[in-house]
Amino acid sequence: xxxxxxxxxxxxxxxxxxxxxxIDYSNDKKRKYYTYIAFAFAILAVVSIAYLVMTLYGPFQPxxxxxxSVYNERExxxxxxxxxxxxxxxxxxxxxDGELTYFIGANIITQGQNNLGENIDSGSIEAVTRAIQEWNxxxxxLTFTETSERRNADIEIYIREGGNERAGITKNYYDSYGFxxxxxxIISNGAFGFGFSDNQIEQIAKxxxxxxxxxxxxxxxxxxxxxxxxxxxxxxxxxxxxxxxxANEWWFDKSDDGKLSYIQPPTTEHVECNS
Ligand SMILES: [Zn+2]
Numbered sequence: 001x002x003x004x005x006x007x008x009x010x011x012x013x014x015x016x017x018x019x020x021x022x023i024d025y026s027n028d029k030k031r032k033y034y035t036y037i038a039f040a041f042a043i044l045a046v047v048s049i050a051y052l053v054m055t056l057y058g059p060f061q062p063x064x065x066x067x068x069s070v071y072n073e074r075e076x077x078x079x080x081x082x083x084x085x086x087x088x089x090x091x092x093x094x095x096x097d098g099e100l101t102y103f104i105g106a107n108i109i110t111q112g113q114n115n116l117g118e119n120i121d122s123g124s125i126e127a128v129t130r131a132i133q134e135w136n137x138x139x140x141x142l143t144f145t146e147t148s149e150r151r152n153a154d155i156e157i158y159i160r161e162g163g164n165e166r167a168g169i170t171k172n173y174y175d176s177y178g179f180x181x182x183x184x185x186i187i188s189n190g191a192f193g194f195g196f197s198d199n200q201i202e203q204i205a206k207x208x209x210x211x212x213x214x215x216x217x218x219x220x221x222x223x224x225x226x227x228x229x230x231x232x233x234x235x236x237x238x239x240x241x242x243x244x245x246x247a248n249e250w251w252f253d254k255s256d257d258g259k260l261s262y263i264q265p266p267t268t269e270h271v272e273c274n275s
Contacts (some may be wrong), residue, residue: 076219084270085225085243086216089172092179092263094154095251099143100212103153104128108189109160120159124189127198128157131205135213138236139244141252155183155212157205162190167229168204170211178265183212203234210240214247214266223273239273246271 075086094100104125108117129146136144147153166188173182185208190196196204203224210225218225218232224240226232245252250264 075216079219079270083218083220083223083273085218085223085239085273086270087214087243087247087266087268088211088216089174089178089180089214090248090250090264090266091214092175092177092181094181095142095248096263098141098251099145100154101145101147101152102132102155102157103147103150105150105156105158109158109186111161111163117161120189123198124159124201127202128159128187128205131202131209134206134236135209138241139213142244155185155209157185157187159187159189159201162188162195167191167196167200168208170208172212177263179263180212180214185209185212199234200229203232204229206234206236207232210236210244213244215240215243218273220273239271243271 091100106119108120110117132144136142150156168188169186171184172180173184175181185205187201187204187208188196189201207224207229215225217227218239220226221228221231222233224232224234224236225243246268247266249266250262
């Protein structure tokens with residue numbers, strides 16, 4: 001009897017151990033399952049944050065393409081193997097006094113509406129102003145002066161609500177001889193749902209001022225005039241300065257005694273940047 005009892009006790013003990021093991025096993029499974037889920041979420045979170053940081057600050061920014069009035073892919077034909085900036089046009093008599101006046105609109109242009117949007121934040125205006133100041137300091141004999149008279153300004157600059165793929169647009173107007181008489185620049189304050197930083201707005205503005213001064217695009221990345229602004233540099237360098245001199249050669253090549261030469265269109269269609 002004692003033996004049987006003990007054996008049955010043993011038996012039942014063993015059964016109890018088994019079911020405990022089963023519970024342990026299924027708890028273990030659940031724990032593993034939750035660990036996997038937590039792990040997956042952690043990876044997802046890290047990837048999302050990394051993507052966000054990359055798109056905001058890094059190399060994976062959405063393509064801020066400048067399909068503006070200047071851009072035409074065929075223009076780059078014949079320049080393969082050479083790094084060039086295309087030279088478009090020259091300013092006319094407005095440049096004769098060595099001064100271009102600019103006006104910056106005070107309100108955001110909202111899409112699809114005729115009424116003016118809210119005031120532009122001062123950071124964006126300062127960014128545009130810094131862009132103009134850099135050009136101003138790097139181009140000898142040329143002065144940019146701000147004016148509050150929109151109609152008399154040689155250059156009108158507006159900031160609009162971002163939304164489509166265009167980061168900026170420059171529209172130059174020409175007289176019957178083909179010389180620039182007036183420029184309109186529009187800069188988006190964002191694209192693809194991202195707001196541009198002040199640095200990005202400054203870079204876009206510098207690129208657009210390049211078009212204002214008669215430049216086309218560069219056929220290589222890393223230059224201010226690169227077709228895609230986010231692949232370009234943020235500063236005005238020697239090649240762009242040279243290109244502006246070439247575009248407006250009649251003015252910049254005038255003799256030091258101040259005697260004006262005839263207003264002439266540019267004598268070259270490009271400048272080389274790697275020479
Ligand atoms: Zn452009």
